[in-house]
Amino acid sequence: MSEQTTQSQRKVVVAGAGMAGVQTAVALREQGFTGTVTLIGAEPHQPYDRPPLSKAVLLGKAEGSAFDVDFEALGIELQLGREVLGVRPADHELDTEAGPVPYDVLVLATGAEPIRLPGVEGVPGVHLLRTLDDAERLRPVLARQHDIVVVGAGWIGAEFATAAREAGCAVTVVEAADRPLAGALPAEVAAPMTAWYQDSGAVLRTHARVERVEPGAVLLDDGSRLPAGAVVVGIGARPATAWLAGSGIELGAHGEVVADDGLRTSVPDVYAVGDCASFPSGRYGERLLVHHWDNALQGPRTVAANILGEATGETSAVYDPVPYFWSEQFGRFVQYAGHHAAADTTLWRGDPSGPAWTVCWLKDDRLVALLAVGRPRDLAQGRRLIEAGTPMDAALLGDPARPMKAATA
Numbered sequence: 001m002s003e004q005t006t007q008s009q010r011k012v013v014v015a016g017a018g019m020a021g022v023q024t025a026v027a028l029r030e031q032g033f034t035g036t037v038t039l040i041g042a043e044p045h046q047p048y049d050r051p052p053l054s055k056a057v058l059l060g061k062a063e064g065s066a067f068d069v070d071f072e073a074l075g076i077e078l079q080l081g082r083e084v085l086g087v088r089p090a091d092h093e094l095d096t097e098a099g100p101v102p103y104d105v106l107v108l109a110t111g112a113e114p115i116r117l118p119g120v121e122g123v124p125g126v127h128l129l130r131t132l133d134d135a136e137r138l139r140p141v142l143a144r145q146h147d148i149v150v151v152g153a154g155w156i157g158a159e160f161a162t163a164a165r166e167a168g169c170a171v172t173v174v175e176a177a178d179r180p181l182a183g184a185l186p187a188e189v190a191a192p193m194t195a196w197y198q199d200s201g202a203v204l205r206t207h208a209r210v211e212r213v214e215p216g217a218v219l220l221d222d223g224s225r226l227p228a229g230a231v232v233v234g235i236g237a238r239p240a241t242a243w244l245a246g247s248g249i250e251l252g253a254h255g256e257v258v259a260d261d262g263l264r265t266s267v268p269d270v271y272a273v274g275d276c277a278s279f280p281s282g283r284y285g286e287r288l289l290v291h292h293w294d295n296a297l298q299g300p301r302t303v304a305a306n307i308l309g310e311a312t313g314e315t316s317a318v319y320d321p322v323p324y325f326w327s328e329q330f331g332r333f334v335q336y337a338g339h340h341a342a343a344d345t346t347l348w349r350g351d352p353s354g355p356a357w358t359v360c361w362l363k364d365d366r367l368v369a370l371l372a373v374g375r376p377r378d379l380a381q382g383r384r385l386i387e388a389g390t391p392m393d394a395a396l397l398g399d400p401a402r403p404m405k406a407a408t409a
């Protein structure tokens with residue numbers, strides 16, 4: 001049998017029709033896969049992009065954010081509104097609401113789901129922000145200009161608070177830690193962001209925990225009572241992998257699928273990509289679980305290359321990205337590239353109380369990460385310097401007037 005015939009008879013099934021699932025299906029076609037590609041998604045909507053949900057879609061500036069992909073023309077079979085319930089690798093079969101689906105190769109791309117605040121399930125006016133349906137439920141809430149309490153000053157909390165202020169709502173953000181983005185950034189970097197909340201007119205309450213939510217009010221553990229026409233919970237997300245229980249596919253400490261450097265799982269013919277999977281980073285020497293858009297764009301190319309490579313006996317593609325994400329909050333464009341550890345040295349470019357600044361993380365004399373606020377050129381150059389592992393001159397790098405690419409040793 002020729003390679004072409006073998007390939008054209010293979011059936012790839014992708015579970016999850018978000019960014020990572022769609023990009024996997026598209027990358028397979030772009031890279032010349034001729035077999036069957038089936039994309040199964042639980043949500044009934046045409047596959048869509050999530051970042052606009054906390055930005056233009058929320059504010060009604062965009063109707064939706066469906067991907068501009070002609071699935072039919074690409075020969076990608078879409079099965080929407082169909083939840084995958086389990087997988088039996090020994091039989092090469094998925095179980096779905098509408099019965100079993102056989103596969104030759106399976107790609108897990110079920111993303112993440114928001115962590116819920118215990119005890120508030122079913123209380124009227126409590127919202128999450130993960131799906132198009134969530135965003136559509138929140139639009140009229142913003143339009144009514146309620147008092148809004150946001151639980152969690154992470155990325156989603158900050159973006160939602162930004163939109164709610166823009167819509168004219170009174171916003172209080174309740175955060176258990178001592179600062180915004182406590183899980184992502186060290187105190188000295190997050191400190192200037194506290195002022196962003198105040199400047200926008202939002203109230204940020206740190207060291208504050210939600211004790212209870214009642215209709216119309218949030219009660220904090222210090223006894224205070226916040227009026228709340230609506231409550232938006234943004235306390236993080238966890239991989240949507242409960243459906244893999246008992247499948248034999250290895251899950252990690254955060255419930256994520258443990259993939260290898262080619263995004264293969266512990267089970268043959270099963271790959272995992274996007275928010276649901278972690279991978280070993282050769283570059284950073286640790287396993288990374290990345291919940292950002294660029295990872296759901298880049299990872300699928302490696303998955304597709306390896307699916308094709310296995311059919312043709314080519315060498316394995318390795319996934320070792322410089323992670324990247326952006327956030328739009330309080331009128332600022334915030335971008336981060338790389339991955340930093342507590343032991344890395346921080347170096348500032350510019351005044352963090354001003355509108356535009358960058359903070360760099362260095363290990364020895366190499367740039368390993370940077371956060372750029374309103375300095376997209378720093379981000380673009382820094383990302384390339386991280387990728388190349390170029391030695392830097394710290395004194396030159398600290399001068400914000402000097403392009404980063406001109407601060408090499």
Ligand SMILES: Cc1cc2nc3c(=O)[nH]c(=O)nc-3n(C[C@H](O)[C@H](O)[C@H](O)COP(=O)(O)OP(=O)(O)OC[C@H]3O[C@@H](n4cnc5c(N)ncnc54)[C@H](O)[C@@H]3O)c2cc1C
Binds near residue numbers: 043051113129
């Ligand atoms: C509101 C919001 C704003 C964001 N903004 C930014 C941003 O500005 N910058 C940035 O870098 N990142 C941002 N992100 C993160 C980014 O959108 C995600 O990293 C990306 O969507 C991950 O893609 P994914 O395909 O892995 O997962 P998902 O987008 O979660 O897609 C997974 C899909 O699988 C489906 N699914 C789950 N379980 C099953 C099942 N059992 N059966 C069938 N289908 C299933 C889900 O319904 C979902 O549609 C944002 C995320 C959100 C929620």
